[in-house]
Amino acid sequence: MPLFQTGSTPGPRCTLSRRDLLRGTAALGGAAALSALPRPLRAQGGLTVGFLYVGPRDDFGYNQSHAIGAAAVKAMEGVTVVEEENVPETNDVQQSMESMINLDGATLLFPTSFGYFDPHILTLAPRYPDVRFEHCGGLWTEGKHPANAGSYFGYIGMGQFLNGVAAGHVTKSRKIGFVAAKPIPQVLLNINSFLLGARSVDPAITCQVIFTGEWSLAVKEAEATHALVDAGCDVITCHVDGPKVVVEVAAGRGAFVGGYHADQSSLAPRQYLTGAEWNWAKVYTDMVTATLNGQPIPNFVRGGLAEGFIKMSPLGPAVPDAGRAQFEAVKADIEKGGFSVIKGPLKDNQGNLVATEGQAFLETDPVLEGMGYLVEGVIGATS
Amino acid sequence: MENDLGLWAVPLAVVGGAIRVSTPILFVSLGETLTERSGRINLGLEGTLVLGAMTGYATAVLTGSPWAGVAVAALAGALFGLLHGLICSMGRVNDIAVGIAMMLLGTGLAFYFGKPYIQPAAPDLPAIPLGGWSSLPQVRSALNVNALFLIGIAAALALAWALRSTRPGLILRVVGDSTDAARAMGLNPALIRTGATALGGAFAGIGGAYLSLYYPGSWNEGISSGQGLMAVALVIFARWSPINCLWAALLFGGAGALGPALQSVGVTQGYYLFYAAPYVLTLGVLIATSSPSRALAGAPGELSITK
Numbered sequence: 001m002p003l004f005q006t007g008s009t010p011g012p013r014c015t016l017s018r019r020d021l022l023r024g025t026a027a028l029g030g031a032a033a034l035s036a037l038p039r040p041l042r043a044q045g046g047l048t049v050g051f052l053y054v055g056p057r058d059d060f061g062y063n064q065s066h067a068i069g070a071a072a073v074k075a076m077e078g079v080t081v082v083e084e085e086n087v088p089e090t091n092d093v094q095q096s097m098e099s100m101i102n103l104d105g106a107t108l109l110f111p112t113s114f115g116y117f118d119p120h121i122l123t124l125a126p127r128y129p130d131v132r133f134e135h136c137g138g139l140w141t142e143g144k145h146p147a148n149a150g151s152y153f154g155y156i157g158m159g160q161f162l163n164g165v166a167a168g169h170v171t172k173s174r175k176i177g178f179v180a181a182k183p184i185p186q187v188l189l190n191i192n193s194f195l196l197g198a199r200s201v202d203p204a205i206t207c208q209v210i211f212t213g214e215w216s217l218a219v220k221e222a223e224a225t226h227a228l229v230d231a232g233c234d235v236i237t238c239h240v241d242g243p244k245v246v247v248e249v250a251a252g253r254g255a256f257v258g259g260y261h262a263d264q265s266s267l268a269p270r271q272y273l274t275g276a277e278w279n280w281a282k283v284y285t286d287m288v289t290a291t292l293n294g295q296p297i298p299n300f301v302r303g304g305l306a307e308g309f310i311k312m313s314p315l316g317p318a319v320p321d322a323g324r325a326q327f328e329a330v331k332a333d334i335e336k337g338g339f340s341v342i343k344g345p346l347k348d349n350q351g352n353l354v355a356t357e358g359q360a361f362l363e364t365d366p367v368l369e370g371m372g373y374l375v376e377g378v379i380g381a382t383s
Numbered sequence: 384m385e386n387d388l389g390l391w392a393v394p395l396a397v398v399g400g401a402i403r404v405s406t407p408i409l410f411v412s413l414g415e416t417l418t419e420r421s422g423r424i425n426l427g428l429e430g431t432l433v434l435g436a437m438t439g440y441a442t443a444v445l446t447g448s449p450w451a452g453v454a455v456a457a458l459a460g461a462l463f464g465l466l467h468g469l470i471c472s473m474g475r476v477n478d479i480a481v482g483i484a485m486m487l488l489g490t491g492l493a494f495y496f497g498k499p500y501i502q503p504a505a506p507d508l509p510a511i512p513l514g515g516w517s518s519l520p521q522v523r524s525a526l527n528v529n530a531l532f533l534i535g536i537a538a539a540l541a542l543a544w545a546l547r548s549t550r551p552g553l554i555l556r557v558v559g560d561s562t563d564a565a566r567a568m569g570l571n572p573a574l575i576r577t578g579a580t581a582l583g584g585a586f587a588g589i590g591g592a593y594l595s596l597y598y599p600g601s602w603n604e605g606i607s608s609g610q611g612l613m614a615v616a617l618v619i620f621a622r623w624s625p626i627n628c629l630w631a632a633l634l635f636g637g638a639g640a641l642g643p644a645l646q647s648v649g650v651t652q653g654y655y656l657f658y659a660a661p662y663v664l665t666l667g668v669l670i671a672t673s674s675p676s677r678a679l680a681g682a683p684g685e686l687s688i689t690k
Contacts, residue, residue, distance in 0.1 A: 056501060056603060059501070086494075086604060208646075211654055213654065213655055216605040217605070217608055218599045218601075218608065219404055219598075219608065219610070219639065220639070220642075222598060223400055223403070223404065223640050223642075223643045223644075226399065226403075227392075227646070227647035229524070230395070230399075230644075230647065231392060231647040231648065244601055245601060248599075248601060249599065249600075252600075380651045381652050381654075
């Protein structure tokens with residue numbers, strides 16, 4: 001639920017701010033009036049950047065990773081940051097964005113949740129051509145989507161591959177588990193990467209996946225983690241908005257965990273193997289610096305370990321030396337470039353060929369952003 | 384693989400889920416039963432649940448004692464119920480509208496004051512290992528029973544007995560069934576309803592403490608995800624009987640574990656459908672037991688949505 005909402009139609013708001021302006025000038029003088037001035041005058045002072053999060057800013061997960069990036073922007077000279085958390089992926093996000101644009105004078109917006117893009121950003125972007133909408137994870141397509149909207153994301157599947165490498169060295173049951181929110185391409189790529197990472201250590205490993213159906217559903221995530229441990233999985237990772245519950249429950253049941261989104265090692269110091277973390281501070285400060293210098297931001301921004309878009313949590317004490325060596329070697333290999341997780345011959349878990357002999361998809365390949373299958377060895381279905 | 388239970392994992396997970404998930408639902412629906420038996424509806428218990436989760440967690444963080452957290456959560460819930468009761472005691476106030484306002488206020492307060500407590504870790508309520516006889520880790524884990532679950536069962540039995548066979552129970556039922564009769568007996572209906580709402584709030588607060596201090600066992604803003612609202616609706620399903628509340632809560636807890644458990648044994652198609660199972664079940668039971676020719680059996684006479 002958003003903390004506050006403001007009106008959305010342009011007409012009444014203009015009257016309101018003019019009235020506020022008059023009242024402010026009369027009663028309190030210039031200082032009060034300044035805050036009520038309409039956007040164009042205010043925006044001259046510097047750049048105002050808006051961040052919108054679907055959940056709380058300190059969820060040990062997705063939203064926290066973005067808020068850490070926003071904090072880095074806040075520390076920059078000449079930039080004002082406005083934030084709003086708990087904004088649902090409904091009309092609420094349109095109202096919040098309009099209020100940031102019209103009341104706070106924001107000209108660069110980072111609506112960070114996947115579901116904000118279509119239809120919400122796509123509705124507002126044509127209406128506010130001077131505002132830049134930068135969406136995390138969405139597939140911006142040239143010619144199809146507005147030019148003042150853009151998308152950015154990181155190749156975090158590589159991080160889950162490395163999680164899998166660590167898991168492959170630690171699992172004794174040769175069964176690892178994944179608590180997933182929804183079967184969208186990015187989640188499927190993470191699940192597949194996690195298993196393929198583990199299989200690069202031991203090809204007999206299988207991965208059980210449980211979908212909860214929602215990005216944040218604490219009780220269901222806890223139940224899913226229990227079910228995975230009950231089914232014999234001894235290393236568990238996840239792709240939900242806040243991995244705190246999964247990490248705590250898995251550790252409580254004696255399983256090992258691979259982190260996701262942010263560093264959760266403080267929640268399970270002995271059982272935390274490593275984690276695939278976002279490094280949005282780098283992405284956001286780069287984009288804001290470009291805007292301050294009057295340079296355009298590319299509409300389609302992607303990066304991985306080498307570009308500093310993602311990073312790995314330090315390896316935990318449970319990873320054996322052989323695992324550490326392989327982890328570091330694979331990580332260096334990925335950073336060098338040219339590394340493929342999905343490479344042939346590879347079948348999905350229905351038996352269909354998804355990559356033929358000799359075929360390999362680089363992390364940059366847009367085909368991977370349309371992934372709709374789980375690879376052989378993953379126990380689970382996408383629907 | 385050793386310890387592979389195959390399909391037996393499903394009923395085991397359902398039993399385990401019923402024990403783990405049902406407690407907050409049980410406490411909220413017991414509290415709501417008490418309030419509704421006095422002739423008032425408190426829709427705000429979702430807010431009380433979240434507030435209880437927050438105050439309980441915060442107290443446990445600050446004092447290091449989870450049981451102090453439970454006590455403070457009960458107190459916060461009672462105060463919140465008292466506020467609802469007092470507002471509704473004024474003339475021409477609609478208890479449903481007040482309840483919705485209290486729900487929003489409760490979640491808002493909890494989110495606002497709960498911010499600093501999302502990151503720190505609080506001590507958990509201890510579990511009683513009743514599965515020690517089994518060599519299977521799955522069974523041992525499923526039978527890790529929290530004391531609050533046992534207290535909840537005891538409370539359901541005690542409430543059922545008190546409502547049926549004690550003088551305070553009789554007074555509560557009279558007030559709930561007929562304000563006029565209660566007045567004729569020299570009772571003060573507003574006072575009794577306010578007391579029942581406060582006590583109901585205390586129950587919901589304890590339910591909240593279970594959420595944050597035991598299962599899932601951490602405070603965040605999505606901790607309840609509507610369980611309080613569902614529990615209020617369950618009271619109708621349970622026909623205002625504390626014992627039925629217990630069955631309803633167990634049913635919902637167990638049904639909630641069905642989806643993940645089925646996926647874990649390889650039944651992976653259509654999990655959205657399994658997640659809807661508890662609601663389909665509720666709908667089915669309500670349709671099967673309703674009748675167009677009479678009012679809902681067991682409904683307190685003064686309970687009305689038009690008052």
